[in-house]
Amino acid sequence: MTAPQSIAIAAMMAVLAGPVAAQDSEYSWQPDRPINIIVPWSAGGSTDQVTRVIAPILEEALGTEIVVVNQPGASGSTGTKAALDAPRDGYTWTANAIANNATYTVTGLIDDTSIEDYRIYLHVANVPLVSVNVNTEYQDFPSLLDAMKNGEVTVGTAGVNSSGGMALAALRQEADGELAGARMITYDGGNPAVIAAASGEVDATTQLAVEQTEMIRAGRLRSLTVFSDTPLEVEGIDPVPPITDFMPDFHVAKDYFGVFIPKGAPEEVYETVDQVWKDHVMNAPELQEYANDRGAIFDPSYGEDALAKAMPVVIAEACARVERGEAVVDPSEIGIDCETGAAE
Template sequence: MQPSAQRPLFKWLAAASIVTASGAAFAQAGTYPTRPVTIVVPFSAGGGVDAMARVLAEKLRTVLGQSVVIENKGGGSGMIGAQAVVKAPADGYTLLMGSAGETAVNPFVFKSRMQYAPQTDLMPISLVVKVPNVVVVNPTLPYKTVDELIAYAKANPGKVRYGTSGVGNPQHLSGELMARQANVELTHVPYRGASNQLLDVIGGNIEMTFVSLAGARQFIKDGKVRAIGITSPGKSALAPDIPAVFDSASLKGYSLENWFGLFAPKGTPAPIVARLNAAVLESLKDPTLAAKLKDLGGSPSPMSPEQFRDFIKQESAKFGRIVEEAKITPDN
């Protein structure tokens, strides 16, 4: 066969393979899921991301008609779990319940050390909740308000240690923003998850932590830690009894919120992403689920994949400015 005669055949075969692949993807989405779905939480059990992922999974089991399993893969400021999802088959059966840290902040902190690119290696499915952090301290310490904490920090440079779930995540940025805005020296102590940092606040090993309301609520109720501020822009309806750092005299206008969303590996067929997005949106419409998320300190915030992608870009730009101004590096 002459080359000129082969070209139409090659074009036909290429077109046929595209149609076949597309048809297979739609067929797969039509039956998806046929086995359990795993949601990877890139932090240890007991923290805010973990708690909300488990609540969402309960509803998704009903909506998807399959088991939804939570797998905790903590460490590396959320990057170990995120990277595991990036490397997983792009078939909709391994998902990430990601926070702002490993998806919007870490590229600015870790740069070339990153082994994945969040905006290209992860496919946004939907934002799930926005989550303000709570500033909690050991109840035996002398400061009972944010202003008293700042006064103590000014008088005792570096002696206020604050724990976070890892370098460069929104909790770390919350501490750096506080230190810069109040012109005080705070010492950062990174952990693998919220539960350990809370235990160390209770035990007196560190003075305070920034943590999601979900992770701290029971400790606050039990009087094991004292909540002195919430990082939302103004008082939060989720915790009206906790004053906003925003309103304190020493940190006027301060605010920084975290958020959690669902992601799939790059290359996941669009019909499966659409199916998952529809499942999340349907789940978040359920009043019982919404009430549980609010009780955990999260504001349900469903989005389309396109809206979520745009939201991440905006948040990345905001967090990137804080990282640059505070000169945050992996060694902070």
């Protein structure tokens, strides 16, 4: 079955399941059919988790079904491209991390796209976590780092363009390329990568904290450090020391996650979703509870405010690809000047 067929079937099933309760006509755009949000990663990962928290909030506000469609592949670029290629009518959105959408063109995965192609709606920020299978010998981060330098450690991630893949690349860069023993094993999403580490299929994972907390609580993963300058404190888990305890000069930054609506739809689509985000997401208790439980940072925004938060991540990630020799396309082609560290 092709991706467009799967999206169409999902939408049809949503219609057959029955309409969402009708709402008052308080918004300029009133959708008359289901909206698809393409999650370009497998079910259970960080993007999928938070999108399924957001979807019911949007459903109630918009009065229509929100269909979450998992379409993984090629480090998230397959589903992202499907959203960009869909009709620009406001009924096909995508969800991802800013750091991923920022680098698809730079890494050659999607031609000629940038963060400017979307209206951005952010909800949480996430941080990578370095954890190991509990049966490994690694009791702390220095011992794992030593093994990555002098032995062999298999590290499960969702691919080079995933948060876990970029976290591992950042570790290599900070260690001056000395982590020759760290061998990345890729999966179709963060959840499969974390499960691989918990089951012992790989030794470690560098995926996001929100994808790991349940396995840590269950005693199947041992967390060693978090990509932050402060400890990670989540109920039911011992505080996780920050990466700056071990690598003081390590650059840490929030990786914002959100929903992205490709530009080109009628203006009332964006006006309506802006208002829905303001009215129903900015203080959503369901989202705050998710963030607190999983180790995410509740920090919603939309429109120009969201773009302002996103751009430092966009610039940093795109230019880091150049520094690590991973860039296929110069960031200047998508309006990023790595010499000045600014958008053109």
